[in-house]
Amino acid sequence: MDAPIDQPVLGSRRLSNYLVALLVSIGGVGFLLTSASSYFGRDFLPIGHPAELIWVPQGLVMGAYGVGAVLLSSYLWAVIAIDVGGGRNLFDRGADTITIERRGFRRLISFTLPCGDVQAVKVEVRDGLNPRRRLALRLRGRRDVPLTRVGEPIALAELERSGAELARYLNVPLEGV
Structure with a gap:
């Protein structure tokens, strides 16, 4: 009896997401401090002289941009904290099941199917401006089920x-190579 294959899937906790969330957070706080400097007439930032900006419309618009950026960064940090898209693929021939689990915003999404429903393991490679490299299960009478993470190829x-x-383990052909 073969041991089950347990493949972890990386979710939103990757370096690029951390960097984007950090930059948006810093930018949002900067815009808010610029807006506050304009309103109160005091420089809250060590760079430039935002207190010299006129409150209406410049300071007000900076505040709106700041609020938008802080809201966006809050969303990004929440997605990272929850690790949306992370999970695992569990292939167990002994139990004749394939279990695919992913974390969503509010709950764990779990999908179990029998190994006999798998027709093939599909490798999809598309290069160019928007490259795609993914591994998927081709199922009988259903859509392909992707197994790899989204994002970085x-x-x-x-x-x-x-x-x-995986194709050897499931005794199915490998397509697309």
Whole structure:
């Protein structure tokens, strides 16, 4: 009996998301401090002289941008904290099941299907402006079920190795290579 394969899937906790959330947070706080400096007539920022800005319309618009950026950064930090999209793929031939779990905003999304429903393991590679490299299960009578994370493309060698290993484990063909 083969041991089950448990593949972790990276969600939103990746370096690029941390950097974007940090930059949006810093920018939002900067806009809010600029707006407050304009309103109170005091420089709250060490750079420039935002107190010299006229409150209406410049300071007010800066405040609106600041509020928007802080709200956006709050959303980004919440997505990172929850780790939306993270989860695992569990392939168990002993129990004849495939379980795919992902974290959503409010709940864990779990999808279980029998191994016999899998027709093939599909490797999809599309290069260009918007590259896509993904591994998916081709199911009988249903849509393909993606197995890899969204976002950063996986190295071709890793994608092919993972696809071949999974196809061997499930005794199905590997498509798209």
